[in-house]
């Protein structure tokens with residue numbers, strides 16, 4: 136059912152890294168425009184007085200999940216063993232991305248990719264496409280059909296990758312212009328992100344062109360940084376006078392408040408300070424880091440630096456699109472017990488904040504877009520009794536709920552199809 140409607144049931148909505156609103160008898164009103172206009176206790180609204188249809192549930196009402204780092208063309212590459220990042224890229228990823236020159240394949244994978252995100256309860260994602268302009272148009276068309284909130288860009292590479300995936304700077308700039316015109320400027324839920332893959336696959340001129348394009352059109356920038364030791368050493372060989380990985384991106388003009396860096400594992404205090412000063416955000420991808428053995432994300436150091444942190448599935452180095460699994464991996468990667476509200480925050484409001492969308496999505500708050508999911512949780516314990524606390528509910532959700540429990544999904548008040 137599309138908006139307008141009133142949703143009645145237990146409701147959990149993160150409000151900070153260690154805080155959430157928990158309403159065992161929640162009520163949420165969504166208007167015709169797909170905006171949340173009221174959140175409160177069921178008793179706070181007179182449903183009999185409202186002309187809106189009422190949806191009642193005993194399952195848990197949540198904000199949709201946010202994936203801040205994921206690769207659409209890598210959906211079918213999950214679980215492919217590689218010795219490390221660079222070898223894995225050469226063996227599996229570049230061949231898979233080359234196949235996106237085939238339009239039928241590009242459409243098929245893109246369709247299944249967005250369908251799987253919706254079924255996992257993800258309502259917003261920051262996505263890498265391939266370097267093909269046409270395949271990126273196809274991916275945007277599939278994103279529009281599925282109804283998600285998507286920020287996506289064609290991959291920029293002009294060296295150290297198969298020739299079929301490298302695009303020269305002028306052609307890449309022109310292609311981005313057409314993608315911005317067709318999607319970023321013309322569709323309400325779709326945005327274009329400037330997406331240099333990582334320093335080893337780009338010349339300095341390409342990185343600078345990327346930064347200029349983003350500045351000119353006020354776009355997001357997404358890339359990878361400090362993921363694997365072999366990658367960092369290759370970066371140092373290619374840019375011997377650039378200092379750290381973060382300094383290289385900074386001097387190329389790539390760091391700003393709309394920049395999201397994937398991984399950032401092998402960093403240090405000077406680089407973290409530079410990120411904080413520039414206002415860039417980090418997409419933490421724990422499942423991917425565990426799978427490729429890239430290293431342990433220095434979570435405490437990032438938190439102390441005051442950086443915005445979102446969670447990313449990083450499919451296909453990540454093995455799943457399910458953000459519930461990624462939340463669990465975040466805790467496992469730290470080797471200690473994490474308070475459940477922290478990973479939940481990073482996968483919702485924290486992700487929205489990392490993307491600069493915290494006024495639009497990420498929590499169930501009046502004034503925001505109705506990006507909502509309903510999940511079934513065993514023994515949701517409460518059944519309206521109000522006996523169960525917010526930490527109990529968050530723990531049950533983050534640490535024990537099977538992935539495939541998403542029952543309904545809305546973006547901007549429009550109900551999406553779960554396949």
Ligand SMILES: [Zn+2]
Pocket residue numbers: 204205206359397449
């Ligand atoms: Zn990635």
